[in-house]
Amino acid sequence: MSSNRVIFFIFDSVHLLDLAGALTVFYESGCCGKPYDMRYVSPYQNPGTSSGLGFTNVEPLSSVTVDQNDIVIVAGMEIEKWNRADDQLWMPWLQAAAKSGAIVASVCTATFALAAAGLLNGQNCTTHWAWTTTLQQKYPLLKVIENKLFVQSGRIFSSAGIATGIDLALYLIEQQHGAAFACMVAQDMVVYIRRDGAEAQSSIYLQNRQHINQYIHQVQDYITKNLQHKITIGELADLIFVSPRNLTRLFKSATGTTIGQYTQLLRQEKAKHLLKTKHKMAWIAKECGYSSTAQLRKSVKEAND
Known part of the structure; x- marks a missing residue:
């Protein structure tokens, strides 16, 4: 069964484009005739972006129970400001989301959160090229793939930097609605064409x-x-x-x-x-x-x- 709900997980100091790129794909899908119910959740009441912009219309994690038909997208955050003292505020929820059988995807540095939650142990993954070495060193059980747009390991996806969240979201759209519809969404966004995960980060x-x-x-x-x-x-x-x-x-x-x-x-x-x-x-x-x-x-x- 295909999902019509996408849950965007927002850390504090989230990178705005990491969130907005994927979000826009699902929004445009609705404009093209395949709407999604988009929810925004966070372990914080008023998370902010790395650029200083804040969010107010965000639900607590406890208000959303993920099931196997959902798509969860974790947007990348500023690693230097990522507060690991708050792990218990979000980690059980993310682990439960993965256990439910939902698609769980990270954009850019959010791969670190998936790794910290143990969702990528022994699995292939990727992140922004500037962080691949650090990710591999910090989490040696991972198999970090360099210079890939996104990597799929079962129901877990990880994407590289910034705009590659768009590529990943378009791929997920294609899996649910076909290549012709994905091309329509890409064209509506004036994105030249959805690149697949095997291609380089440029x-x-x-x-x-x-x-x-x-x-x-x-x-x-x-x-x-x-x-x-x-x-x-x-x-x-x-x-x-x-x-x-x-x-x-x-x-x-x-x-x-x-x-x-x-x-x-x-x-x-x-x-x-x-x-x-x-x-x-x-x-x-x-x-x-x-x-x-x-x-x-x-x-x-x-x-x-």
Whole structure:
């Protein structure tokens, strides 16, 4: 049975994006027609974020009993401010959640909480790249996997840093509602495509977003949202009111790649993901913007060579 309840566990000094990234995926799922009942719990009455923002509409752990159909997501927190003297306030609840058979997932440094609760002993896991060595040293019974977006060990998931909570949440959405729906949610969020856990902690999308040109960001967002359509440089140029020639120059200067190369790479990434599903080749080709299944096969072969 699939779950329609997601319980977000919030430590004090939680990292806001670790929480908001995954949360937004489930919220957007509702906007796309598959709603979730989202609950927010904490061992603290008014937990705060690492950036100073506070929460008020948070339930005590005792008010929510987790069952096997639930998804529990523990957002990453600032390790230096994580108060281990409070373990008994939250650890039994988290252990009971795992014992119930629910999906329990950590984002970023929250893997430390799963490890402290004994949920990862002898299991594969991951965390933000800056903390993998510390995690392995502190919890030697774990098998810490480096440079992975997220790792699944049975019903326990751990994800790397920050935005990878989005990838993990999209994966969970896909498991419940299928690849086509996950792609719809990703597209609605202007996320280029859900990366799977086997891929590295960086992506084509993120590698080419490390610039501050807001107009090129706008063009990249448009490409991401319209991969299934034929995209011309003219229509992209019209978006930001420049000539096609000027756009070509600006795009290459900002991203280090051409518009054509960027679009092709995104299509290849999306195609490789969808080819892991049971969808027909013709549907995948159309979804990725290829004119035929032969073009799809050729493109993916080039990407793999």
